[in-house]
Amino acid sequence: MRAEIISVGTELLLGQIVDTNAVYLSQLLPQFGIDLHYRITVGDNAARLTEALKTALSRADLVFTIGGLGPTEDDLTKETVAQLVGDEMFLDEELASKLQAFFEARGVEMPESNLKQAMVPRRGRSFPNPLGTAPGAAFETDDGKAIIVLPGPPKEFKALVDQCVVPYLRERVGNASNVIRSRVLRLTGIGESSVEDAIKHLISSTNPTVAPLASPGEVRLRITAKAPTPAEAEAMIDEMDSKIVSILGHCVFGRDDETLERVVVESLIARKLTLAVAESCTGGLVASRITDVPGCSAIFLAGVVSYSNEAKKELLGVPDDLLRAHGAVSEPVARAMAEGIRRVTGADIGVSTTGIAGPTGATETKPVGLVFTALAADSGTVVRRHQFAGDRTDIKLRASQAALDMVRMSLIAQQ
Amino acid sequence: MRAEIISVGTELLLGQIVDTNAVYLSQLLPQFGIDLHYRITVGDNAARLTEALKTALSRADLVFTIGGLGPTEDDLTKETVAQLVGDEMFLDEELASKLQAFFEARGVEMPESNLKQAMVPRRGRSFPNPLGTAPGAAFETDDGKAIIVLPGPPKEFKALVDQCVVPYLRERVGNASNVIRSRVLRLTGIGESSVEDAIKHLISSTNPTVAPLASPGEVRLRITAKAPTPAEAEAMIDEMDSKIVSILGHCVFGRDDETLERVVVESLIARKLTLAVAESCTGGLVASRITDVPGCSAIFLAGVVSYSNEAKKELLGVPDDLLRAHGAVSEPVARAMAEGIRRVTGADIGVSTTGIAGPTGATETKPVGLVFTALAADSGTVVRRHQFAGDRTDIKLRASQAALDMVRMSLIAQQ
Numbered sequence: 038m039r040a041e042i043i044s045v046g047t048e049l050l051l052g053q054i055v056d057t058n059a060v061y062l063s064q065l066l067p068q069f070g071i072d073l074h075y076r077i078t079v080g081d082n083a084a085r086l087t088e089a090l091k092t093a094l095s096r097a098d099l100v101f102t103i104g105g106l107g108p109t110e111d112d113l114t115k116e117t118v119a120q121l122v123g124d125e126m127f128l129d130e131e132l133a134s135k136l137q138a139f140f141e142a143r144g145v146e147m148p149e150s151n152l153k154q155a156m157v158p159r160r161g162r163s164f165p166n167p168l169g170t171a172p173g174a175a176f177e178t179d180d181g182k183a184i185i186v187l188p189g190p191p192k193e194f195k196a197l198v199d200q201c202v203v204p205y206l207r208e209r210v211g212n213a214s215n216v217i218r219s220r221v222l223r224l225t226g227i228g229e230s231s232v233e234d235a236i237k238h239l240i241s242s243t244n245p246t247v248a249p250l251a252s253p254g255e256v257r258l259r260i261t262a263k264a265p266t267p268a269e270a271e272a273m274i275d276e277m278d279s280k281i282v283s284i285l286g287h288c289v290f291g292r293d294d295e296t297l298e299r300v301v302v303e304s305l306i307a308r309k310l311t312l313a314v315a316e317s318c319t320g321g322l323v324a325s326r327i328t329d330v331p332g333c334s335a336i337f338l339a340g341v342v343s344y345s346n347e348a349k350k351e352l353l354g355v356p357d358d359l360l361r362a363h364g365a366v367s368e369p370v371a372r373a374m375a376e377g378i379r380r381v382t383g384a385d386i387g388v389s390t391t392g393i394a395g396p397t398g399a400t401e402t403k404p405v406g407l408v409f410t411a412l413a414a415d416s417g418t419v420v421r422r423h424q425f426a427g428d429r430t431d432i433k434l435r436a437s438q439a440a441l442d443m444v445r446m447s448l449i450a451q452q
Numbered sequence: 453m454r455a456e457i458i459s460v461g462t463e464l465l466l467g468q469i470v471d472t473n474a475v476y477l478s479q480l481l482p483q484f485g486i487d488l489h490y491r492i493t494v495g496d497n498a499a500r501l502t503e504a505l506k507t508a509l510s511r512a513d514l515v516f517t518i519g520g521l522g523p524t525e526d527d528l529t530k531e532t533v534a535q536l537v538g539d540e541m542f543l544d545e546e547l548a549s550k551l552q553a554f555f556e557a558r559g560v561e562m563p564e565s566n567l568k569q570a571m572v573p574r575r576g577r578s579f580p581n582p583l584g585t586a587p588g589a590a591f592e593t594d595d596g597k598a599i600i601v602l603p604g605p606p607k608e609f610k611a612l613v614d615q616c617v618v619p620y621l622r623e624r625v626g627n628a629s630n631v632i633r634s635r636v637l638r639l640t641g642i643g644e645s646s647v648e649d650a651i652k653h654l655i656s657s658t659n660p661t662v663a664p665l666a667s668p669g670e671v672r673l674r675i676t677a678k679a680p681t682p683a684e685a686e687a688m689i690d691e692m693d694s695k696i697v698s699i700l701g702h703c704v705f706g707r708d709d710e711t712l713e714r715v716v717v718e719s720l721i722a723r724k725l726t727l728a729v730a731e732s733c734t735g736g737l738v739a740s741r742i743t744d745v746p747g748c749s750a751i752f753l754a755g756v757v758s759y760s761n762e763a764k765k766e767l768l769g770v771p772d773d774l775l776r777a778h779g780a781v782s783e784p785v786a787r788a789m790a791e792g793i794r795r796v797t798g799a800d801i802g803v804s805t806t807g808i809a810g811p812t813g814a815t816e817t818k819p820v821g822l823v824f825t826a827l828a829a830d831s832g833t834v835v836r837r838h839q840f841a842g843d844r845t846d847i848k849l850r851a852s853q854a855a856l857d858m859v860r861m862s863l864i865a866q867q
Binding site: 049050051052053055056057059060061062063064067073074075076077078079080082085089092219221228229230231233234237240241248249250251252259261314316319320321322323324325327328329331332333334337338339340341342343344345347348351352381382383394395396397398404406424425426427428429430431433 | 462463464465466467468470471472474475476477478479480482488489490491492493494495496497500504507522523524525526554557558559560562563565566583584605607663674729731734735736737738739740742743744746747748749752753754755756757758759760762763766767796797798809810811812813844845848
């Protein structure tokens, strides 16, 4: 079964609001094995809405419209749909009196125009709106297709989807012939094209599918499986998951909403190890990411953002001659910062970052994006050199990712 | 002139990401008097993308595609567009060597697959990508229409729109007949409903319009004016801007992309004053926001994330008896932290945060969201008590906003 979503509203086309309703519905449909091939946005214009509806009905079995059910003149979705499918709606007396009551409860006279909200399809059904005056509705066509009209205000939309559309879809598609499940593998320390090259043969697979998506410092692989039952879909995903892990190994740091900082904090808690960070180019981002994780106070002792050379000397005891001989952005200073924060705080693990986030500060030998990250522990100190791309915030993000990943890898190595 | 936007990406249809790119472009087009009648979203599928492109070209003069320019197999937008308009692209040697250099700088071998990103239209032009490896392009059709292909990663997309598409549109459409201009006033230290109550009479205005939008720790007011010329639109906006400022005064901290951290850093630079921060509940977020601003190293000396009591004592010299008598989340400790970081670093201004970000850590007298922020300077030390709502990250954000705003207000007071 195929669906199409039509979002209606000139404010959407002017970019005045972000269409979160369509996103919410898009996430729901795969759970019923319903494919979504197109999403359309049109303004409050009957002619263009009609054209969009015709095209959608020619391609899909289910068409959802979002918005345009208000009482005003430019709210014309329900009327346009009714005309297209040739359904003369009738006034639902019960709904009309509910509307009356709704206004009386607020001590307001109901405007005549609101009555149009009590008009319901002759063929199909009306969906009561628990949070507003605009009910939704399902119109049905001669050839058994349906157009489901839903209100635009996100709270009302969500309520109608959860309380009316979900049961309606269950009825219509029954226990979906095919369910879709998906899982995201999250990787770091490797680029998108290298990932693609490494698992080309898996990316060409059609069921489950594997789709790469890159963001600064991270590559995501979405595995999507279609199967008769959720269990079978999950099993297919598990199999693909382990195939990928067997190739890309420790580059896979987590799944779905597991952030790198969360993985790091949880591994430290599990091993009862404490952490402290000394940041230069990341400017506090590493500490901030760690402290985004609830419960981090069990393992996170302190962070120092040593932005000036003075701070590196005063707060971390970085020797002045190191700074003079090699400069703040150097392997020896990264090392001294990691060992310094570990010494000052008594943490089991000390991590540091120093680099050139740009746009200024580059030299002949030290370009923007040059970053050193270091990790100091009982086993000794390791320093890594990186050359990152992107703007200042990208470089900060990539550097914080590299620092957190050094902690993650050091814990894996300990196993 | 009419435009249509086609967003390409299966992850959009699955509701995995929200399409903020299309919103950004939608806001831009009216400024050139370009009408947007439809926005389409399709998956990574050549056949359906082709159908969407054909339909769009039949209705619009300009078609924008967003996404699908990556190096991987499912990135097929540019190839699909080229085939539709019958443009055999050629390899831009200069672009190819730039790509090579991009990978060499990272000491990585460039995967073959990346070369396709150096293919450019024979008729039309290529738009360089300052932040990534995927350039954009404008393909031109026999009947003088254009398809502008742009990359999906929001930062790269925004950079190409600002640096390449805007000039391209100026060339193509010249000065529009009726232009729309808008400006966002950014406020902090006041709630959305208080803002609405204060300027109710202005919000009801129709041209320019004033639309409030709230986010944690900030309220935005978008002023939008329609006029025959940009100058007239700007004049209308200026007038509304000063009306609002005359009512809400210093709650207005900036406009458009002026962040609070940028305003703070720039005022400190202007006054040649240095800053250092001591953070507990914000966990490095204040320092990270400050260091997001290029040039901050001129005024930002250091930050300490004193998450444990030990760190508060060791790194900031907070007296042990204060911690025992009042607890870490208290007015005296916030004061001692601000004075401590100022003493340790010798900064002109020391700022601190201490509070309960939750979800755990609350006590009978100290609920989640209780935060103290303090500012220490020559003129003395000021402490403010806050009770914030929201989850852990909301509270961190609101607390960092409050700390930064204390700096901003202290500088205004000095004028």
